[in-house]
Amino acid sequence: MATPMRVSEIIDQYFLEHRAKTLDLAAFLDRHDRAAKAEGLASAEASKDVRVRALLRALDLLRDGHPERARRILELWSDHSTAPIPAAPMKGAIGAVELP
Amino acid sequence: MYIDPHIHMVSRTTDDYQRMALAGCVAITEPAFWAGYDRSSAQGFVDYFRLLTDTEPRRAAQFGIRHHTWLCINPKESEDLGLAREVLAEIPKFLDRPNVLGIGEIGLNKNSRNELIVLEEHIALAKSRGLLILVHTPHLEDKLKGTRLIMDAIMAQGIDPGRVLIDHVEEHTVRLVLDRGFWAGMTLYPDTKCTPQRAADIFEMHGTDRLWINSAADWGVSDPLAVPKCREEMRRRGHLEAVIQRVSFDNPKKFLSQSGRFEVSCSCPTPR
Numbered sequence: 105m106a107t108p109m110r111v112s113e114i115i116d117q118y119f120l121e122h123r124a125k126t127l128d129l130a131a132f133l134d135r136h137d138r139a140a141k142a143e144g145l146a147s148a149e150a151s152k153d154v155r156v157r158a159l160l161r162a163l164d165l166l167r168d169g170h171p172e173r174a175r176r177i178l179e180l181w182s183d184h185s186t187a188p189i190p191a192a193p194m195k196g197a198i199g200a201v202e203l204p
Numbered sequence: 205m206y207i208d209p210h211i212h213m214v215s216r217t218t219d220d221y222q223r224m225a226l227a228g229c230v231a232i233t234e235p236a237f238w239a240g241y242d243r244s245s246a247q248g249f250v251d252y253f254r255l256l257t258d259t260e261p262r263r264a265a266q267f268g269i270r271h272h273t274w275l276c277i278n279p280k281e282s283e284d285l286g287l288a289r290e291v292l293a294e295i296p297k298f299l300d301r302p303n304v305l306g307i308g309e310i311g312l313n314k315n316s317r318n319e320l321i322v323l324e325e326h327i328a329l330a331k332s333r334g335l336l337i338l339v340h341t342p343h344l345e346d347k348l349k350g351t352r353l354i355m356d357a358i359m360a361q362g363i364d365p366g367r368v369l370i371d372h373v374e375e376h377t378v379r380l381v382l383d384r385g386f387w388a389g390m391t392l393y394p395d396t397k398c399t400p401q402r403a404a405d406i407f408e409m410h411g412t413d414r415l416w417i418n419s420a421a422d423w424g425v426s427d428p429l430a431v432p433k434c435r436e437e438m439r440r441r442g443h444l445e446a447v448i449q450r451v452s453f454d455n456p457k458k459f460l461s462q463s464g465r466f467e468v469s470c471s472c473p474t475p476r
Contacts, residue, residue: 107408108442117440118401174402178376182348183315192283192314195238197344 129159158200205449207231207468208431209456210309210338210371210389210418213260213271214239214252220421220428225267227432231468233272233460234260235309235338238280240423246290249277253294257301270467272460274308274338275299282313282322292325299333305463306330308338309371312350315342320353327361336463337368341377344396351377355384367462371418372397378410387459391420392430400434404441407451416455 109117136156137147148156162177170176181200205228213221213234224232234256236249243249256273264271275298277291298304307330312319330337337358342350351370358368365385373381373388374397381388390406391397398406403417419430427433431452438448460466 105408105411105447107405172375174405175375178374179348181345182376183345185349186352188315188317188320188353190317192316192319195280195313197314197342197346199344201345 154202155198155200157203161203205230206431206435206452207233207456207460208419208421208428209233209369209416209460210235210391210420211428212237212420212422213264214255215423216421216428218263218266221264221267221269224428225269227429229269229431231270231272231466232264233274233305233338233456233466235274235340236276236278237309237340237422238278242281246287246294249291250294253298257298257303261303270469272303272305272466274306274336275304276307276310276326277322278309279311279313279319279323279340279342282319283316285318285321288318288322289325292322292329295329296333299335302465305460305465306336306338308336308369309340310337311340311354312342313340313346315346315350315353320357323354324357324361327358327363331361331363336460337363339368339370341370341372347372347374348376351380355381355386358386359384366414369416369459372420373406374398375402375406378406378415382410382414387414387416390415390417392417392427392434393420394425394427400430400437403434404437404443407438407443407447412447412451412455414455414459415451416459417451 133148140147146152148160151157158181162180165173165176165180183201208224208229211232211234213232236252236256253275261271275295277288282288307326310323310326312323327337339354341347341354354370369387369389370381371389372391378388390403392400392403407415417431417434419428420426421428421430435448435452457466457468
């Protein structure tokens with residue numbers, strides 16, 4: 105079942121929404137770096153936080169020209185181990201695993 | 205007219221019922237879930253099951269919405285095997301209530317050993333009673349691994365995958381689920397799981413067979429009108445009304461009707 109929309113219609117319909125999301129991401133990284141500078145910590149590019157590192161790695165996939173970016177980003181952020189863990193350490197999830 | 209096949213109305217206001225009815229909702233199903241805190245005893249679950257099988261159907265009926273439910277102890281409260289087994293022993297007492305469709309939402313949360321044991325015991329209960337199963341898959345980074353473990357556990361007990369709905373699929377799990385013969389649900393959340401736009405994309409990439417949408421609206425950031433909003437997204441893209449109706453009404457009706465108890469029409473009893 106293909107999308108019934110033409111490319112020009114997709115751009116017209118969704119560009120402003122994703123322009124805003126791109127700016128949100130940029131502003132998040134700027135906010136991170138302002139706080140990091142004030143605290144004497146590393147900028148986002150050198151962050152040790154698994155979530156920030158995962159986010160920046162995902163940006164590489166956005167521009168690699170290959171299809172199914174959403175699936176591949178979700179796989180990048182996923183735990184690929186196969187055995188159950190001994191016990192649940194918490195209820196929630198943080199959104200990404202440590203990347204190789 | 206639409207069905208929201210996964211929503212937690214215990215966490216929602218009566219105004220939400222009213223707005224859902226105005227938007228065309230005619231039936232819902234409410235799986236047992238984590239209330240945001242751990243219950244201190246099996247009796248807490250018994251009271252919850254009474255709410256799901258008695259109180260909530262009456263509240264929904266005031267707005268012409270038929271309410272159905274699924275019973276279980278959810279995976280977030282499954283680390284305590286003793287408590288989980290006490291709750292499991294209570295569930296059969298409620299399975300003959302007229303709005304109970306099956307066992308759910310069972311599954312995994314952090315993919316732990318005890319969660320898996322409790323999942324397997326729920327699957328055995330469903331099998332012994334010939335019940336449908338509604339599955340919760342883990343959040344975020346745990347989803348891919350958990351989805352695989354859950355499907356393996358279900359298949360290991362010889363359950364027909366056509367009688368199991370694996371919920372909260374996203375781009376990286378939808379194909380795995382459909383290829384093994386299960387039904388799949390996409391949950392429409394503002395921040396996690398699928399947005400209405402991504403759900404429409406997934407229909408376009410993977411088709412509409414054995415796939416539905418739901419709001420899973422609860423006490424967190426969620427939207428009880430997410431299903432009609434996804435219908436609007438598909439309409440905006442130019443999808444046919446028959447396709448929109450298939451994913452938001454026909455598909456859930458087809459799966460849920462296997463229970464022999466799913467109804468769309470509402471008798472609207474007098475509220476207590």
